[in-house]
Amino acid sequence: MFKLDRKLVTIGTVLALSSTLTLTASAADESVYKSKPGAIDGGVTYPRENGNYTAYRYNEQSTKGVNFGRPATANEIKAWDIDALPDGTGLPEGEGSVELGDELYEAQCAVCHGEFGAGGSGYPQLAGGNMDKDENGVIITLKNQRVYGSTDAPKRTVGTYWPVATTLFTYIRDAMPYAHPKSLSNDETYAITAYILAQNEIEIDGEEMDDEYVLNKEKLAKVVLPNRNGFYPNIDGPDAQENIRAFFADRAKNIGAGTRCMADCKDPGGKDGKTPPGVVEIKYEMSDVRPPYAYAKDLPPEKKDEAAHPGKKAYEANCAVCHKTDAMGAPAVGDIQAWATTLKHGIENVYKNTINGKNGMPPKGGTSLSDARIKEIVDYMVSASK
Amino acid sequence: MNKTLEVKELDSVSRREFFKKTASVSAIAATSILVPNTLIADDENIMHHVKWGTTLGHEVNRDPYGVPALYEHNVVRRTSPLMSSAGDMHAAISMTPLADISGIIVPNGLHFTRTHNGVAQVDPNKYRLMIHGLVEKPIVLTLDQLKRYPSESRILVMECPSNSAAEWKGPQFGTLQMVKGMMSCAEWTGVRLKTVLDDLGLKPEAKWMLAEGSDGSEMSRTVPIEKVLDDAMIVWGQNGEALRNEQGYPVRLMLPGWEANLCVKWLKRLEFGDKPWYAKEETSKYTALTASGKAIQHFYANEVNSVITSPCPEKDWTDLQDGDIVEIEGLAWTGHGTIEGVDISFDGGKNWTEANLKGLVLPKAWTRFSYMHKYDGKPLLLQSRAYDDSKNVQPTVNQEKAVVGVEGVYHRNAIITWKVTDMGKVSNVQIRS
Numbered sequence: 138m139f140k141l142d143r144k145l146v147t148i149g150t151v152l153a154l155s156s157t158l159t160l161t162a163s164a165a166d167e168s169v170y171k172s173k174p175g176a177i178d179g180g181v182t183y184p185r186e187n188g189n190y191t192a193y194r195y196n197e198q199s200t201k202g203v204n205f206g207r208p209a210t211a212n213e214i215k216a217w218d219i220d221a222l223p224d225g226t227g228l229p230e231g232e233g234s235v236e237l238g239d240e241l242y243e244a245q246c247a248v249c250h251g252e253f254g255a256g257g258s259g260y261p262q263l264a265g266g267n268m269d270k271d272e273n274g275v276i277i278t279l280k281n282q283r284v285y286g287s288t289d290a291p292k293r294t295v296g297t298y299w300p301v302a303t304t305l306f307t308y309i310r311d312a313m314p315y316a317h318p319k320s321l322s323n324d325e326t327y328a329i330t331a332y333i334l335a336q337n338e339i340e341i342d343g344e345e346m347d348d349e350y351v352l353n354k355e356k357l358a359k360v361v362l363p364n365r366n367g368f369y370p371n372i373d374g375p376d377a378q379e380n381i382r383a384f385f386a387d388r389a390k391n392i393g394a395g396t397r398c399m400a401d402c403k404d405p406g407g408k409d410g411k412t413p414p415g416v417v418e419i420k421y422e423m424s425d426v427r428p429p430y431a432y433a434k435d436l437p438p439e440k441k442d443e444a445a446h447p448g449k450k451a452y453e454a455n456c457a458v459c460h461k462t463d464a465m466g467a468p469a470v471g472d473i474q475a476w477a478t479t480l481k482h483g484i485e486n487v488y489k490n491t492i493n494g495k496n497g498m499p500p501k502g503g504t505s506l507s508d509a510r511i512k513e514i515v516d517y518m519v520s521a522s523k
Numbered sequence: 524m525n526k527t528l529e530v531k532e533l534d535s536v537s538r539r540e541f542f543k544k545t546a547s548v549s550a551i552a553a554t555s556i557l558v559p560n561t562l563i564a565d566d567e568n569i570m571h572h573v574k575w576g577t578t579l580g581h582e583v584n585r586d587p588y589g590v591p592a593l594y595e596h597n598v599v600r601r602t603s604p605l606m607s608s609a610g611d612m613h614a615a616i617s618m619t620p621l622a623d624i625s626g627i628i629v630p631n632g633l634h635f636t637r638t639h640n641g642v643a644q645v646d647p648n649k650y651r652l653m654i655h656g657l658v659e660k661p662i663v664l665t666l667d668q669l670k671r672y673p674s675e676s677r678i679l680v681m682e683c684p685s686n687s688a689a690e691w692k693g694p695q696f697g698t699l700q701m702v703k704g705m706m707s708c709a710e711w712t713g714v715r716l717k718t719v720l721d722d723l724g725l726k727p728e729a730k731w732m733l734a735e736g737s738d739g740s741e742m743s744r745t746v747p748i749e750k751v752l753d754d755a756m757i758v759w760g761q762n763g764e765a766l767r768n769e770q771g772y773p774v775r776l777m778l779p780g781w782e783a784n785l786c787v788k789w790l791k792r793l794e795f796g797d798k799p800w801y802a803k804e805e806t807s808k809y810t811a812l813t814a815s816g817k818a819i820q821h822f823y824a825n826e827v828n829s830v831i832t833s834p835c836p837e838k839d840w841t842d843l844q845d846g847d848i849v850e851i852e853g854l855a856w857t858g859h860g861t862i863e864g865v866d867i868s869f870d871g872g873k874n875w876t877e878a879n880l881k882g883l884v885l886p887k888a889w890t891r892f893s894y895m896h897k898y899d900g901k902p903l904l905l906q907s908r909a910y911d912d913s914k915n916v917q918p919t920v921n922q923e924k925a926v927v928g929v930e931g932v933y934h935r936n937a938i939i940t941w942k943v944t945d946m947g948k949v950s951n952v953q954i955r956s
Contacts, residue, residue, distance in 0.1 A: 180859025
C-alpha cells in the first residue's frame with residue numbers, strides 16, 4: 138500500500154512537472170520569476186509574498202518589535218560621523234597653508250604620487266593634466282580614446298576629473314598616507330588639500346592659491362572643480378533618483394546593449410561604424426601573474442624552513458610598500474645587486490640614511506620607530522637580499 | 524576503448540596527431556576508430572595495489588579545519604602586478620580560478636578579493652556597527668547583537684565592476700582566470716536591512732544611505748534608498764561559515780547584483796541622509812569615463828554577462844578526438860534580475876544556437892549553461908551571449924564600444940570569444956572592428 142501511494146505521488150509529480158515544462162517552453166518570453174520592471178538600476182524587482190521570494194522561501198511571521206543593540210550616544214555619533222558633503226557640511230574646523238602642505242606632501246606623499254602630484258611611481262597622478270575645455274565645457278583630454286592607433290590616455294587627476302573638492306579632504310584624512318591612514322590632523326589635511334588644489338591651479342573665489350594661501354572649511358566649500366559637470370546621470374536635487382532610473386532604463390542608448398540576432402548577424406563597428414569585425418589576437422600577453430600559472434595535480438614543493446628574522450614583521454608593516462619592488466626607485470628586498478650598491482659605503486651608512494631619510498624616502502621611512510628598531514629592519518632587508 | 528589507459532601511452536598532442544594520421548591514411552571514420560587491445564598497455568594503477576590502499580590514512584581530525592587535497596595546490600587565486608599600483612599588493616585584486624570551479628558556489632578560500640588598503644584583520648569583540656542619520660532611533664550594535672536579527676540566505680554573484688577591465692582595448696590576458704576571475708558566487712547569510720530599519724524608523728526625507736568600512740581605506744559608497752529597502756542585506760555568513768577576512772570579516776554590506784565595491788566590507792557605519800555624499804570611490808574611481816569626455820556615475824548593477832568555462836585556455840580540447848561528444852559549459856549572470864537563456868556561437872557571432880540552462884536558476888547568481896557538441900577538429904570562434912528577464916542582451920565588443928568607448932574601465936560585459944584551433948588549443952581573442 139505504502140509503495141503504491143508513493144508510486145502515485147511520483148506519477149503525479151512527473152505529470153505536474155511535464156505540464157510546467159510545456160508551459161515554460163510555450164511561453165519562452167515569460168520571466169523565470171514574477172518580476173516587476175523599472176528598478177532604479179534598470180533591472181527588475183521581485184515580490185515577497187506568501188512566504189515566497191523567487192526560488193526562496195522565507196518566514197512570514199512578523200518581525201515587528203525585533204530590536205537589538207542600544208542607542209548611539211551623541212559623542213559616539215560625533216566621533217564617527219565625520220563625512221563631508223560637497224557643500225561643505227560636515228567639514229571640521231582647522232586650517233592649513235599651501236606652503237605647509239608642500240612640506241607635508243614632500244615628506245609623506247611624493248614618494249608615491251610624485252613631485253608636485255605628477256605621478257610616476259604607478260600610484261595615482263594627482264595633478265598636471267590639461268584642463269582645457271571644448272565649446273561644450275567638456276575637458277578635451279578626457280575624450281582621449283586609446284583605440285584606432287591613438288595612444289594618449291585620458292588623465293584622471295583632481296583637476297581634470299574629480300567633481301568635488303570635499304572628497305579630496307576626506308580621502309586624505311581617512312585613507313592617507315597609504316601606509317599610515319588617519320595619522321594626519323585636520324590642519325595638516327587642510328594644508329595638503331590646499332597644496333594639491335594649488336598644483337591643479339584651482340582658484341577659490343577668483344583667487345589664485347599661492348604659497349601663503351590658507352585653506353579652511355569655508356574656502357574648501359567654495360571650490361568648484363573644473364570637471365564638476367562631467368558626470369551623468371544627474372544625482373543631485375529632488376529628481377535625482379528618477380533621473381537615474383530613466384538613465385538605466387535606456388541601456389541600449391546609454392551603456393550599450395546587444396540584440397538576440399540568431400542567424401547571419403552583422404556587427405559593423407570601428408571609427409566609421411561600418412567596418413566589419415575581425416579576429417583580434419593578444420599582441421603582448423600579460424603573463425606576469427602571482428603565483429605563476431601552474432596546473433599540475435602534483436604535490437607542492439616542500440617549504441624551506443625560514444626562521445623569521447626579528448625585523449621581518451616590522452619591515453612588512455612599514456617598509457614593504459616601497460621596498461617590495463623597485464618600482465618606486467627604492468632598492469627592492471631580494472635584489473642582490475641593488476643592495477650591494479646600497480651597502481657600498483658600509484652598513485653604518487645605510488643605518489644613517491634610513492634614520493635621516495634619503496632621496497624619496499622620508500626619515501625612518503615615515504615611521505616613528507626607534508633607531509634600534511630601524512636598524513633591525515635594515516638588518517632584515519640586508520639579510521634577505523644576499 | 525578506455526581513454527584513461529591510452530593517455531598513459533601517448534601524450535595528448537601526439538595522441539591527436541596519431542588519430543589524425545590514422546584517420547587520413549586509412550580513411551576510417553574517426554568516430555569508429557577502435558584501437559586493437561594489443562596497443563594498450565595494462566595500467567599499473569590497476570595491476571598493482573596503490574599506496575593509499577595499503578597504508579593507514581590520516582587520523583580523522585588531523586586537520587580540525589579541513590584543507591583541500593594537496594594535489595590541488597595549484598588551484599589558487601592569482602593576481603597580477605599590472606592590476607595594482609607599482610606592484611604593491613595591498614591595493615590590488617586577486618582572481619578566482621574559474622576553470623576549476625564546479626557548480627555555482629565558490630569555496631571561500633578561492634573567492635576573488637579586492638582591497639584598497641590591505642586585508643583588514645578585525646577583532647570581532649571590538650567590532651561595532653552604527654546606524655544613524657535620518658532614523659528615529661540611531662543605534663550601535665555589537666556583532667553578537669547584530670546576529671540576533673532574523674537571518675535570510677541568498678546565493679549571489681559578487682563581481683568587481685573592473686572585471687575584464689584589461690580587455691577594453693583588445694585581448695591582453697591569456698587565461699579565463701585573469702580575463703573574468705574578478706567574480707565569485709556564494710551563499711551569503713545575514714539580515715535584510717529593511718528588517719532592521721522597520722524598527723529604527725526611517726524618516727521620510729531619507730533618500731540615500733552612506734555605507735562606510737572600518738579598514739584603512741575607509742571605503743564608503745552612497746546607496747539610493749530604493750535598493751536599501753528592496754533586497755539589501757547586512758551579511759556575516761559566507762557558505763556556512765563566518766565571512767573570510769578578505770570578504771570583510773565580520774560584516775559586509777550586500778547589495779545583490781550591484782558592484783562588489785558597493786558591498787562595503789568591514790562595515791562600520793550606515794548613515795541615512797537626503798543628499799548623496801560624493802565619496803571617493805564614486806567620484807575619482809568607479810565612474811566610467813565615456814568617449815564623450817563625460818563619465819557615468821552611480822553605475823550600480825553589473826550587467827548581463829556570460830563566459831564559456833569549458834573549453835577555455837586552461838581547459839582546452841587538445842585531448843579530444845574527432846567525433847567525441849563533449850559538453851560546452853559556462854557561467855551566465857546578471858545584476859539586473861535572472862538569467863533567461865544563453866546562446867552559443869561557433870563562428871564568432873554570425874550564427875547562434877540556444878544552449879540549455881542547468882542547475883539552480885536564481886536571481887543575481889551564477890547560472891550554469893550547457894551545450895552538447897560533436898567535436899570535429901575544425902577551428903572555432905566560440906562565444907556565449909546571455910539574456911535576462913530585464914530584457915538585457917549581452918552586447919558584442921562593437922556594440923558596447925560604440926556607446927561607451929574604451930576608457931571606461933568599469934562594467935565591461937561584451938561577449939567573450941575563445942579561439943579553438945584545429946589542435947584543440949584555446950586562446951582569448953576578440954571579434955571587433
